[in-house]
Amino acid sequence: MTTVSRLRCEYKENPIGIDIQQPRISWQVHSDVRSWLQSAYRIQVSQDPVFAATLWDSGKIHSDQSIHIELADLPWQKQKRYHYRIKVWSEQGEETAWSESAFWEMGLLQAEDWQAEWISAPVRFDESESCPLLRRTFQVTAPVKNARIYVTALGLYELHLNGNRVGDSFFTPGWTSYHHRIQYQTYDITSLLEIGENAVGGILGNGWYKGKLTGSHKPNIYGNRTALLMQMHIEYANGAEEVIITDSSWLASESPILMSELYDGETYDARLEKADWNKPGYDHSQQTDWVTVDSRVHTKETLIAQENEPVRQIEEIAPIALILTPQGETVIDMGQNMVGWVRFTVHGQAGQEVILQHAEVLDREGNFYTDNLRNAKQTVRYILKGSEQETYEPHFTFQGFRYVKLSGFGEAIQLGWFTGIVLHSAMQQTGDFQCSDPLINQLQHNILWGQKGNFLDVPTDCPQRDERLGWTGDAQMFIRTSAHLMNVAPFFSKWLHDLAADQLENGGVPFVIPHVLKDTSHSSAAWGDAAVICPWVLYQCYGDKRILEQQYESMKAWVGYIRDQGDNELLWNTGFHFGDWLGLDAKPDSYVGATDRDFIATAFYAYSVSLLAKTAKVLNRGTDQEAFSHLYNQILCAFQQEFITHSGRLSVPTQTAAILALMFDLVDGTARERTAKKLIELLEENKFHLTTGFVGTPYLNLVLSKIGQTETAYKLLFQTDYPSWLYQVTQGATTIWEHWDGIKEDGSFWSLHMNSFNHYAYGAIGEWLYRCVAGLDLDEEVPGYKHIHLHPQPGGGLTWVNAELESMYGLILTGWRQSDFSMEVTAVLPANTTATLLLPKATLATLRENDESISQSSGIHSLLETAVGVSLSLGSGNFRFTYEMKRDLALS
Structure with missing residues (x-):
């Protein structure tokens, strides 16, 4: 059986909001037939997920290429979704069924597509280190078919809609050469909208744009005011459309985040929280500190869609020990030097302050050590509002640490109150x-x-x-x-x-x-x-x-x-x-x-x-x-x-x-x-x-x-x-x-x-x-692991090695195991690839594949015994080779 799967557009699964004018698609072929090679492919594109009508059809293209196929023949339209599916033919003429469909969705493609205005909290907000809140309400008048938010910031933003955090990305819009390039993100918010009043809100942080950077803690490298740019497109089920934008109708107020810097950490006063500020029904008229935002003149020519994978919360780590240091410090050990922050739960009185300081190591006496941080404070301060249970994690800062010194938590600290949140760019581990x-x-x-x-x-x-x-x-x-x-x-x-x-x-x-x-x-x-x-x-x-x-x-x-x-x-x-x-x-x-x-x-x-x-x-x-x-x-x-x-x-x-x-x-x-x-x-x-x-x-x-x-x-x-x-x-x-x-x-x-x-x-x-x-290598002349070089080099007393790589063509596995004079080498090669394998110290006389004579094995296209071993040319498939090593060349 041969199938086409793992369809990707520009490396991503079903991306929305891309601005690449000639997107490329890739796929993998899975086959239980050894030495499977593609001879042709066919791609269809439709704006209909069931392909009732076809927008574009490549026809049968004779090619073994299955990665980075450029779709260059159509003028893709902004904000439109395109579904695609693929079938392929083998070298023997076998035709597969159509793959499951996948899609990509175009975003805003040029500066003129942005109706929104840059908005900032009034200048007086910049005199404090507080992260401003921004909000507005709007009406949804009918059932919603689709809705998207396109958003970016000068600084960092966190977006909320009807009390829900929008998306799972952090440190958006990311760090780019801001004078030349600013990324925007796209979110599907269809399920978050409600008929009637809705509320959208944002929090702005200094981040790399305005925050303190380098050893000199230099601020305002790219600009001295944070700003938000947001454009919401609502497509109603009745065919009507509406656009909600950032403009002078928005309001701003100070937030409980009193300070948030990448190096120094975050200070949060929960007593200053504005309950339900990001929800419909919130009455800002009862809050005298909500003021009209400033509309800003700032270019939109530098805006680009998200290019890399955004930062996300990837995993959680439980601390392994609670330590009382010789200096009397209370420290939790995460067991792993990690990057991210600590989510914690605390009980206490209103106004009580708890402090978390972060460090990588303890000194030789076992005390908390921060001298190598230089001027970075890596400190999170939280002032309680006095509720029964309060849970907190930072917004616009991250720490590098294994150890966390705790202050203000009292004596009966429990490890279960603390969880390490690991953050990094959400790259697939391959x-x-x-x-x-x-x-x-x-x-x-x-x-x-x-x-x-x-x-x-x-x-x-x-x-x-x-x-x-x-x-x-x-x-x-x-x-x-x-x-x-x-x-x-x-x-x-x-x-x-x-x-x-x-x-x-x-x-x-x-x-x-x-x-x-x-x-x-x-x-x-x-x-x-x-x-x-x-x-x-x-x-x-x-x-x-x-x-x-x-x-x-x-x-x-x-x-x-x-x-x-x-x-x-x-x-x-x-x-x-x-x-x-x-x-x-x-x-x-x-x-x-x-x-x-x-x-x-x-x-x-x-x-x-x-x-x-x-x-x-x-x-x-x-x-x-x-x-x-x-x-x-x-x-x-x-x-x-x-x-x-x-x-x-x-x-x-x-x-x-x-x-x-x-x-x-x-x-x-x-x-x-x-x-x-x-x-x-x-x-x-x-x-x-x-x-x-x-x-x-x-x-x-x-x-x-x-x-x-x-x-x-x-x-x-x-x-x-x-x-x-x-x-x-x-x-x-x-x-x-x-x-x-x-x-x-x-x-x-x-x-x-x-x-x-x-x-x-x-x-x-x-x-x-x-x-x-492990011996897993590529061929410079046939890149991307289309042709794979396998040349394990055992030694050093190792008795076995296993390695794997999820390539663009599929999963490659290789491993070797030796015992006395016996050697076993395994290889798994994805369809539409070939490989050259050198079996070290092997001879044809004792070589077997999958416990059978090598002459009976399919998928092996050539054999050559040399002074250093046996070289084989392989097609795709699963292989297991066993042999007795040459005694005079046996591995140590």
Whole structure:
């Protein structure tokens, strides 16, 4: 049986309110037939969910493409819903039934579609830190067929309709380059409307727009007044339509939220609550503090529909312990370093104040530790109104924490009063990795939770201190790992659009995106290269050519910026660079590793140009491809002349230098052999410990496997003393640390000023776990896992490994298990894909598939025994291979 399912439009299931003029759809095929390949498809589009009438029909299209099919032939209309369904044919001509239908719905497509006005609370409200309330009432005169709200804000908003919170998204409209791009959200509110009087209301918070950002707590980076823009469209069952907008008819008042800042937390006085303020029937005339709003003049040209997945409440965590510290503090332990907030319930007297302070760790004496937060307060204050039971959770702030210090709750505290609410961008989790070693499994857990904590609308460098910025270097180092664990395509596409928007006229790339640092804070090697590396990785992992098209000018501009630096366009030896940031071979009192910065800069220059040449090829830009290929060859020659001696020795004798030269293929022949040998020598000198920082670490184990030194990579992985990935695990880490020794062996801390315990960069080791240990990899020439490379590399004493990845084509599973000289390798490959599998140390003589002779197995299209094992070409299906390993090559 073969079926078509998991229909998606722009990666999303039944999205509403999109503004993409040429939406793309994708689907998956599920078949119990091995080696199933698509030969043709047919798409129908209708405005009728049962397809009584067809708006558009592709006809039978002979193609094996089943992802990112662009629907470019129709002028889609604003606010209309389009249903679509798909059938496909196999290579043998088998025709499937129509799929279940799915839909997408267009939003507002241009500035002229917005009738609403920007509104703000009067200026005097901005003199306090209170978050204003905004409201109005309106009449619904007949039964409602459909209703939508389109809404955004300068700042953050929380929307209410008839007493109900609208939607399940948080920190809307999200953080973008606000001067260029502001997202709006679309909500289906059909079920929330009532015939008669209705009330709509909003709460505004400072957020990233107006709130205090960066270590200097700089306010008003984008503007000094919050504002709301909302447009409600009501379609009545009788065919009539009505539009409710934000305008001067709205009223404003102060809220119980006295302060809410991303870094500092929230203060809430429940005594100031205005009961039922967001419901019909509320009599504001009895409240003297409701005043008319200000209509604002602000552009609507920058409005765009929601691009990435919004932030949502993803899961809840119960605390595991109530602690009384040596200093007498009452602390709850969530058991997990998490990002979000605490929902709590409290009983008490009116005016009683309870305080929650948040921290990642306890100090070596077991006391609550907040010095690493710098100036971020991470404090929630709640003043009781004195009812029997009061439950509260914040609105416009989030915390990074494991431990919560409680004040004002009294002595009989119960853990059941507190729940940790985990928030992050609602990306689908797509990958997993498990193995026979519990420490490695905890490392994988920490990598995943580092991503959860730092992928909150932008890829932040940390979620707790007064920073939480979208550092470009961290993002490009981790993006391949992140793309295994979650579907990050919409997330990074939105962020890259902001990168292009904030890019300097000369092509320079700010250190952080969105750009909120000094004007001079831009264009470090390995950081600015995110402009090229990230789009290429997304294309590789998702087969998404459009992201290359959208970012191509930005990619070219970055390379152009580098080329214009200094007096030699083939070497980059000028300007500021972070270098091998936090490298352990740094000089005392320095954050910068020992590897020469011009070496790193030129290496990344060559790498970005090589990717740009590949991108030009993908986009069929032949002239550019030829020009960038020529430039790359010139840079390569210049690099080798500058950094390789006549005898083939690398002139920069550090681990990171050797890693970059090998990873980016900047050395060949004798120089490659000597560089590989030198890297091993440097590791041996450090008793197989790394000295690398942010630049070298992500590639270290990948390079070792690349040069045939996977066992050395395993030695590094399994180290448990400082510095190593597992050192953090043995110290009780539940996320990845910023520093290898964030907590030293004696329990003291690395630094007061820059010591995050949730910082995903070093989690890039996950890429090696998935691609090499599990052996689940893609084919650069056939991206998106259309053709899959499976090459497990057992070692390190592991006895089994399982990995999975929900690709655009479907679920890929792979695993291996060894016992003495026996090996079992499993693979599950989705329909419409193929794979090349290398079975390590296998021979054809003992190889069996599903307990049958290999010659009897279907779905295997070629077999080849080599010196390192057996290589097979596979079609889709479920496979289980067993064999006896070569005794002289048996795995340790």
